[in-house]
Amino acid sequence: MPMSHRSTVHRCPRPSTDEQSAPADVRYALGRCSLGAVLVAATTGGVCALLLGDGEEELVGDLERRLRGRCCRRADAELEELVAKAVGLFEEPRSLLDLPLDVRGTDFQRRVWRALQAVPAGSTTTYAAIARAIGAPKAVRAVGSACAANPVAVAIPCHRVLRGDGGLSGYRWGLERKRALLEREARGASRPRFGEVAGER
Numbered sequence: 367m368p369m370s371h372r373s374t375v376h377r378c379p380r381p382s383t384d385e386q387s388a389p390a391d392v393r394y395a396l397g398r399c400s401l402g403a404v405l406v407a408a409t410t411g412g413v414c415a416l417l418l419g420d421g422e423e424e425l426v427g428d429l430e431r432r433l434r435g436r437c438c439r440r441a442d443a444e445l446e447e448l449v450a451k452a453v454g455l456f457e458e459p460r461s462l463l464d465l466p467l468d469v470r471g472t473d474f475q476r477r478v479w480r481a482l483q484a485v486p487a488g489s490t491t492t493y494a495a496i497a498r499a500i501g502a503p504k505a506v507r508a509v510g511s512a513c514a515a516n517p518v519a520v521a522i523p524c525h526r527v528l529r530g531d532g533g534l535s536g537y538r539w540g541l542e543r544k545r546a547l548l549e550r551e552a553r554g555a556s557r558p559r560f561g562e563v564a565g566e567r
Contacts, residue, residue: 392438394429395445396422399456401543405429406445406452412466416452416518418539432517459520460487460551469517478512479522487551490528514538
């Protein structure tokens with residue numbers, strides 16, 4: 367059932383010093399795709415969160431935790447076009463990204479996210495390969511944490527990261543969704559690996 371707080375303004379716990387550069391005004395809208403509920407949040411600079419989940423309340427709570435003290439308000443009509451593009455991306459993750467992004471993170475997280483965006487649709491990689499790609503070959507666990515902190519599902523394709531043995535490993539939005547996204551991207555593709563993976567984790 368749709369939530370009733372379409373014009374409600376939310377405020378979350380006070381941010382840490384490292385997050386003071388986060389956007390101060392965030393609008394969000396909710397929708398649905400075949401993978402579940404969708405939340406799109408945006409600043410004037412672009413999409414700052416693209417979340418998947420089982421229900422709207424879960425997604426709004428996730429957004430509030432990520433914003434850490436920044437105001438957000440529901441704006442379905444204003445973001446209708448962005449929601450449509452996001453749903454299209456989830457349904458056809460091989461399609462070209464047509465969403466302006468305004469994501470915030472640590473320098474390390476941004477390096478990981480840029481490396482993830484270099485992994486082509488239909489390909490997969492590993493945490494170790496991403497660690498090497500950013501010049502930090504020993505930071506495999508930290509790469510996994512950066513993937514988990516990714517605020518924009520599919521737009522920054524952390525679902526393309528597998529274990530070294532080819533296993534799905536974790537996914538912030540659920541392994542079934544990860545499997546479904548990879549299957550959609552694999553249609554008509556051979557699913558090559560991105561980077562050397564033999565024996566990696």
